[in-house]
Amino acid sequence: MTRVHDMGGRFGYGAVLPEPDGIVFRESWHARALALTLAAGALGCWNIDMSRHARERLHPREYARFSYFEKWLAALTNLLVETGVLEVSDLLPCASDQSTQALSSHALKAKSANALLGRGSPTTRDCQGLARFSVGDTVRAHRLAENRLVQGGHTRLPAYAAGACGRVLCHHGFHVFPDSNAHGLGEAPQPLYAVAFPAAELWANPEHPRDEVVLDLWESYLEPMQ
Numbered sequence: 507m508t509r510v511h512d513m514g515g516r517f518g519y520g521a522v523l524p525e526p527d528g529i530v531f532r533e534s535w536h537a538r539a540l541a542l543t544l545a546a547g548a549l550g551c552w553n554i555d556m557s558r559h560a561r562e563r564l565h566p567r568e569y570a571r572f573s574y575f576e577k578w579l580a581a582l583t584n585l586l587v588e589t590g591v592l593e594v595s596d597l598l599p600c601a602s603d604q605s606t607q608a609l610s611s612h613a614l615k616a617k618s619a620n621a622l623l624g625r626g627s628p629t630t631r632d633c634q635g636l637a638r639f640s641v642g643d644t645v646r647a648h649r650l651a652e653n654r655l656v657q658g659g660h661t662r663l664p665a666y667a668a669g670a671c672g673r674v675l676c677h678h679g680f681h682v683f684p685d686s687n688a689h690g691l692g693e694a695p696q697p698l699y700a701v702a703f704p705a706a707e708l709w710a711n712p713e714h715p716r717d718e719v720v721l722d723l724w725e726s727y728l729e730p731m732q
Contacts, residue, residue: 510566512651515666515708539575543582544622548614551589554627555688559660560585631695633680637725639699643674644731647701647723653685654726660688663727667719671731672703675720683724697725 513519531537547557560581564572572580586592614622639645649669653659662684678698686694702720705712 509562509665510569511562512665514664536575539579541619543578544619545614546582546586546591548622549591549612551591552585553687555660555682555684556690557581557585558684559688560588562660629682630678631680631682631693633695635680635697637677637697637699639674639677639697639725639728639730641674641676644671645674645699645701645728646671646731647703648727648729655685655691656689659685661685661727663723664721666708667703667721667723670703670707672701672707672721675700675702678722681724683726685724685726699723699725699728701728 525532531540543557547554552560561569561577563584564577564580568580569577583597587594587597647663647667647670651661651663651665651668653661676699678700680695681698683694683696686692699722700720701723702718704715705717705719706715708719
C-alpha cells in the first residue's frame with residue numbers, strides 16, 4: 507500500500523500547472539513559511555531527511571487538505587515539539603515569549619541567510635569502497651518501495667518504480683543514505699546511481715513507450731538482473 511505523499515505516476519490529480527514566470531510565492535506568508543523552516547533547520551536539531559520524513563508523516567487527511575506551505579508548517583511544528591525545541595504549550599496563543607527568548611542566541615540572522623542557502627546540504631561523502639554496478643548494467647528496483655531498516659520509514663525509492671527494470675547511466679559516488687539518516691541511525695553513505703527506466707516498464711499503457719524516466723537511486727534499492 508503506497509503512502510499518501512508518494513503520488514508519482516498516479517491518475518486523477520489533474521495537470522501539473524507551473525507558476526507563471528516571476529512568481530515565487532503566491533501569498534506573503536509563503537515566504538515567511540520558507541524563512542521559518544530554514545531558520546529552524548539552522549538550529550541543527552534535525553537533518554534534511556528528517557525534515558522530509560516529517561512531511562510524509564502528516565495524517566493522510568491533513569496531507570490531502572493542506573496546501574504546499576501548510577504541509578511545511580505542520581511538519582515543522584511537529585519537529586520542533588518532537589526534538590524538544592518547543593513544548594506544545596509554547597505554540598498556544600496565550601504562550602509566553604520565554605521559549606523564543608531562549609532560542610534567540612541561536613537565531614539565523616538575515617545577513618547569514620545567503621551563505622546558508624549557497625552552502626546547501628551537501629550529501630556527498632568521500633568513502634572507500636567499490637560500487638556494485640557499472641554504467642550500462644541492467645538492474646531492477648526492489649519490488650516494494652519500503653525502508654528495510656525501519657518499518658514504515660522514509661525511503662527515496664518511488665512506488666511507481668518498484669519492480670521496474672532499467673539501466674545504469676552513471677555513478678554519482680557515495681551519498682548519505684536517507685533511509686538511515688531520516689531516523690537518526692547515521693549517514694551510512696552508499697553508492698548513488700542515475701538509472702533510466704523505459705516508460706513501458708513504469709506504466710501499463712504509456713503514450714510514448716520509448717520515453718525514459720531517469721531516477722537517482724541508492725545501491726541498496728537495486729538488484730542485478732540475472
